[in-house]
Amino acid sequence: xxxxxxxxxxxxxxxxxxxxxxxxxxxxxxxxxxxxxxxxxxxxxxxxxxxxxxxxxxxxxxxxxxxxxxxxxxxxxxxxxxxxxxxxxxxxxxxxxxxxxxxxxxxxxxxxxxxxxxxxxxxxxxxxxxxxxxxxxxxxxxxxxxxxxxxxxxxxxxxxxxxxxxxxxxxxxxxxxxxxxxxxxxxxxxxxxxxxxxxxxxxxxxxxxxxxxxxxxxxxxxxxxxxxxxxxxxxxxxxxxxxxxxxxxxxxxxxxxxxxxxxxxxxxxxxxxxxxxxxxxxxxxxxxxxxxxxxxxxxxxxxxxxxxxxxxxxxxxxxxxxxxxxxxxxxxxxxxxxxxxxxxxxxxxxxxxxxxxxxxxxxxxxxxxxxxxxxxxxxxxxxxxxxxxxxxxxxxxxxxxxxxxxxxxxxxxxxxxxxxxxxxxxxxxxxxxxxxxxxxxxxxxxxxxxxxxxxxxxxxxxxxxxxxxxxxxxxxxxxxxxxxxxxxxxxxxx
RNA sequence: CGGGGCGUAGCGCAGUCUGGUCAGCGCGCCUGCUUUGGGAGCAGGAUGUCGGAGGUUCAAAUCCUCUCGCCCCGACCA
Numbered sequence: 001x002x003x004x005x006x007x008x009x010x011x012x013x014x015x016x017x018x019x020x021x022x023x024x025x026x027x028x029x030x031x032x033x034x035x036x037x038x039x040x041x042x043x044x045x046x047x048x049x050x051x052x053x054x055x056x057x058x059x060x061x062x063x064x065x066x067x068x069x070x071x072x073x074x075x076x077x078x079x080x081x082x083x084x085x086x087x088x089x090x091x092x093x094x095x096x097x098x099x100x101x102x103x104x105x106x107x108x109x110x111x112x113x114x115x116x117x118x119x120x121x122x123x124x125x126x127x128x129x130x131x132x133x134x135x136x137x138x139x140x141x142x143x144x145x146x147x148x149x150x151x152x153x154x155x156x157x158x159x160x161x162x163x164x165x166x167x168x169x170x171x172x173x174x175x176x177x178x179x180x181x182x183x184x185x186x187x188x189x190x191x192x193x194x195x196x197x198x199x200x201x202x203x204x205x206x207x208x209x210x211x212x213x214x215x216x217x218x219x220x221x222x223x224x225x226x227x228x229x230x231x232x233x234x235x236x237x238x239x240x241x242x243x244x245x246x247x248x249x250x251x252x253x254x255x256x257x258x259x260x261x262x263x264x265x266x267x268x269x270x271x272x273x274x275x276x277x278x279x280x281x282x283x284x285x286x287x288x289x290x291x292x293x294x295x296x297x298x299x300x301x302x303x304x305x306x307x308x309x310x311x312x313x314x315x316x317x318x319x320x321x322x323x324x325x326x327x328x329x330x331x332x333x334x335x336x337x338x339x340x341x342x343x344x345x346x347x348x349x350x351x352x353x354x355x356x357x358x359x360x361x362x363x364x365x366x367x368x369x370x371x372x373x374x375x376x377x378x379x380x381x382x383x384x385x386x387x388x389x390x391x392x393x394x395x396x397x398x399x400x401x402x403x404x405x406x407x408x409x410x411x412x413x414x415x416x417x418x419x420x421x422x423x424x425x426x427x428x429x430x431x432x433x434x435x436x437x438x439x440x441x442x443x444x445x446x447x448x449x450x451x452x453x454x455x456x457x458x459x460x461x462x463x464x465x466x467x468x469x470x471x472x473x474x475x476x477x478x479x480x481x482x483x484x485x486x487x488x489x490x491x492x493x494x
Numbered sequence: 495c496g497g498g499g500c501g502u503a504g505c506g507c508a509g510u511c512u513g514g515u516c517a518g519c520g521c522g523c524c525u526g527c528u529u530u531g532g533g534a535g536c537a538g539g540a541u542g543u544c545g546g547a548g549g550u551u552c553a554a555a556u557c558c559u560c561u562c563g564c565c566c567c568g569a570c571c572a
Contacts, residue, residue, distance in 0.1 A: 012505085012521095021566070029505080036564065038545095096570070118572095151571065152495060154564095159571070232572060269572050302531050309530095346532040353532095364531055374531075385531095435567090460568085494572095 013354070015283045020227045020436075025156070027277055030354045031286035034156050042154040042161030046270070049355065050157075052294035053273055054164065058144065060196050060291070061166060061268070064188050070140040070168060075122050077146070078113035083121035086246040090120065093213020097149040099161075115148040120214060120239070120265055123169045124247030131171060131251050131261060138181070139171040139261075157274030158231070158494050165269035171249065171261040175240070178262035179217075182236045185266040186219045189234035197272065198289040198408035199223050199279045200416055201233060202440075202489055204465025209449050212265075216240035222464045222489060224416045225278035228438035230464045230491035233275050236266035274494075279412050280379075285354025287379050289408050290401040291329050297397060298336045298352045299373075302345050302364030313339055316363050319373070319393065326394050328401055353378065358404055359397065361388075375400070380407040416440065422487065426478045429490075433459035438492035442470075444484035446477035454479050455490065464489045 012030055014022040028034055033050030037043035046054065062072070078101060085091045094117045101113040116122070123141070131139060148162045168185060172178040186203055193201045201221035211218040215237035223233045243249065244260035253259050280287040290296055301316045303309040320335045327333070336357075338348050345362065352360060359382070362374040373393065376385045377400060388396050420440040423429045432439050438461065445451060445463065455478075456462050470486045477484050 019566095025565080038563065041563070093571090147572090149571070153568095153570085163572075165572075235572070267572070271572050300531090304530060341530095344530045344532090344534060346530085346534080348533090349531095350533050362531065366531075 013283060013285055016226065021155075023283070024274075024278060027281050027286055027354075028156055031356055033273070033277075033286070036156065040161070042151055044156050044160050046164075049294065050273060053276065053288070053292055054270055056292045056294065057196075057268075057272055058166070061188075061192060062142075062144075064192060065142050065166075065168065068140075068184065068188060070142040070170075072144065073141050074143055074145065075116075075119050075126065077116050079116050079119070079122045081112045081114055083125060083247075084114055086121060087214045087242055089242075090214035090246075094118070094149075097151060099148050099150050116145070117147055117149045118265075118267075119143060119145070119147075119167055119169065120243050120263075121247070124243040124249055124263075127169075127171050127261070127263075128247050128249040131249055133252050134173050134254055137171055137173045137251060137261065138177065140168075140181075141170065142166060142168045155274075155494070157277070158271055160270075163270050165267050167265060167267040170264045171244075172263070173251065173253065173259075173261070175238075175262045178240075178264050179238050182217070182219060182238045182264040182266065185264070186221060186234070186236040189236070189266075189268060190221050193221055193223065193233060193272075194409060196289070196291045197276055197279070198291075198405060198412060199233070199275055200409065200413045202465060202467050203469070204467040204489060206235075206465060207449075207452055207463045207488075209452060210463065212237045214239060214242050215265075216242065220465050222491075222493075223275050223279065224412075224419065224440055224491070225275070225494070226415065227278075227436075228419045228440070228491065230438075230440070230489075230493040231271070231275045231278070232464070232493060233272060234266070234268040237264060239263040239265060280408055281356070282379065284350075286356030287408070288356035288358060290358045290405050291331075293334070293356065293358050295334045295336045295352075295355075295357050296328065296401060297323060297333060297359045297361060298338055298348075298357045299361045299363060300338050300345050300348045300352075302362060304365070308365050308368075311368060312363055312365065313337070315368060319361070319363070319390070322394055323397060326398055328398055333397070358401055361397075377404055380404055380411070424475070424478060429478060430459055433461045433492060440464075441490045442467075442487040443478045443490055444473075444475035444486070445488045445490075446480055446482040446484050448477070448480065448482070451477055451479035459492075461490050461492045464491050464493060 013026040016023045032047055034044050034046045037045050099115045144166050146162055146164050151159050151161055154160050170181050190201050190203050193199045201223045203221055206218035206220050217238040219236045220232050221234045222230045225231055241260040243263050249261045250258045251261055299316045299320055301312045303312045316337045320337050323333050323335045358378050360376050367373055371390045372387045374385050375388045377383050382400055422442045429441055452463050466488050473486050475484050
């Protein structure tokens with residue numbers, strides 16, 4: 001029986017080609033990452049395996065924010081309703097998805113609280129208390145928090161009622177400085193996505209219609225999922241003085257004049273975990289880049305008799321100890337010895353495979369003789385089983401993991417290239433977005449919201465961003481024919 | 495929020511049309527023995543308020559009403 005048939009029989013993972021959405025859910029279930037909260041609409045339970053991936057993400061990003069001079073803080077989850085209403089576009093953008101607390105302590109509240117959908121307003125309020133002088137600037141704050149947006153349609157990790165994220169909020173003395181900050185943080189995200197998640201992204205500006213509610217300018221990193229759809233994976237906003245005005249956040253400049261601060265905000269969320277799944281995983285389950293894998297290496301001992309068992313396990317633990325002393329990208333290797341007696345090796349192979357462990361080492365009686373292990377990587381070059389000597393094993397493991405990290409990025413890049421096109425003819429463009437299909441199209445657009453709306457209307461695809469790295473190229477808008485200075489990225493999006 | 499689909503054991507499902515030995519199957523789980531280099535075999539065993547609440551009926555997983563949740567497709571969003 002083929003592996004696919006077996007899986008079918010076990011009802012485990014639907015092949016991607018058959019039903020991509022179902023595959024996504026199957027991978028999450030089989031890797032034990034999360035499950036729907038069931039009793040709480042639109043929310044999810046992030047299980048230990050899923051949460052530890054998020055923690056790896058947090059750890060890496062948090063270090064990066066420290067390097068860029070940001071300090072962590074925490075603001076209340078409840079925000080007075082009136083705060084949200086202070087910035088006109090902000091209210092308009094968020095009011096449909098607010099959850100509101102109207103009663104507490106057994107009494108109706110005088111003023112309802114909203115559960116934060118994002119914290120610009122309450123942070124604006126406190127910034128106004130903390131900032132008096134140009135000497136207080138820049139103020140660089142980050143918050144790790146949960147937020148709630150009452151979504152109509154949810155999908156685990158990609159869009160849930162409550163989600164975990166990080167929101168950076170900064171205040172500056174000049175617009176230029178704020179712009180630099182917002183761009184810099186988008187760069188931090190892009191570098192993180194590519195180097196750590198092995199997920200290539202396109203950096204760019206959001207169109208006017210796709211902008212964050214209350215921002216002057218929104219920037220985004222867009223990643224391509226295996227089905228050609230785009231995932232907005234991180235955003236960074238130049239808030240101008242909009243929240244400064246709304247919350248009276250003023251400082252005295254060097255000339256002694258009172259001026260509103262210039263603010264930014266930027267965030268990434270647990271959505272990244274969804275992006276990770278849909279970038280690398282396959283029909284056998286989860287695939288994790290080593291830099292984010294909660295377990296780097298699993299050692300599966302193989303033995304027949306009790307005497308062998310003691311010997312093999314002894315050697316396995318010794319190897320594990322040696323590996324655990326190694327560091328990969330500044331993190332100790334996490335090594336698991338699967339010494340469960342209830343399961344046979346074959347079962348364990350599949351078990352760790354669908355959980356995305358990058359490297360498996362088998363150690364059995366034959367290997368004891370020849371002082372070697374049988375190594376098999378989760379994907380790529382190392383997916384062919386090969387024998388590695390105990391001598392120099394640590395180096396071998398480290399270099400394999402590094403290579404895999406690189407390969408994942410390369411194959412994600414290659415796939416993206418394959419599914420990207422430059423297109424000038426609108427009919428041809430439309431043909432790319434039939435039922436369930438998507439890709440990255442680069443096309444000329446005049447900048448007019450009407451043409452943008454028409455594209456969406458006709459194809460469900462949207463302008464994901466105006467890429468930063470694009471050639472100046474005069475052309476004519478694919479829709480209306482008016483002049484355009486360059487191509488924009490268009491795709492269906494999650 | 496509109497259209498469609500689905501909730502039956504941990505997972506995947508049959509049974510619903512045509513109410514009545516329908517509380518069932520596969521995997522998983524438990525016990526024992528034999529096994530262990532890609533999902534072990536045999537024997538025995540446990541597990542369900544059939545998503546929830548009402549109703550119709552002598553009788554409801556099955557019919558009716560309401561409700562909650564999930565999935566897919568749209569409109570809105572990280």
